[in-house]
Amino acid sequence: MKFFLTASIIGSICFACFSVNAQSKFSFGPNAGVGHSWVSGYQNNQFKLAANAGLSFVYSAAEHFGIGLDAKYSFEGVKTSGNSVDLDYFRFPLKAIYFFNNYGDKLRPKVYAGPSFGFLSSAKSADLDVKKAFNSTDIGLTAGAGLNYRLVNSTWFNADINYVHGFTDVIKSAAVKGHNRSIGVNVGVNFGL
Secondary structure (H helix, E strand, C coil): CHHHHHHHHHHHHHHHHHHCCCCCCEEEEEEEEEEEEEECCCCCEECCEEEEEEEEEEECCCCCEEEEEEEEEEEEEEEECCCEEEEEEEEEEEEEEEECCCCCCCEEEEEEEEEEEEEEEEEEECCEECHHHECCEEEEEEEEEEEEEEEECCEEEEEEEEEEEECCCCECCCCCCCCEEEEEEEEEEEEEC
16 A cells, blocks of 8 residues: 555656656656666675566756656565575666756766665565565665667667665564665666657
């Protein structure tokens, strides 16, 4: 219930912001990514494949500045020498974006940062449900750099390198503290309105 309430509030705010002057300043489209995730507090972290897929929304009222919101399903977790835990989240990164070059240019590099809100969907270890051992929400910071390449008028290919640094403790146990971390590459296509 908390997830749907939070998602509705974020969606309503974004819709209100985007509906003002939205023509040619608003774009959206699918995106997906892969990378590496881990949870601080675990010893002997190893490579853990992370992946995500969802939608990206961008509103750019000024030539060099924009606001972005992603709504995605994210496969995260941690792998150690003796164990692997899969943590799946509904994740909503809200980003302040700075675009380089001018609006009409074909290639526009960008940098961004902002809060990331995660809502735990499932947690499994060795096919066992361990969701009760983890907190249901994750709040952190997302930051990254990338580029937008105009394919045709009002259609952009996007590629980003992204880092997520969790601030909230995701483990319920008082004996162990752990925070989500991930780094990855996302690609997608946004269509302007």
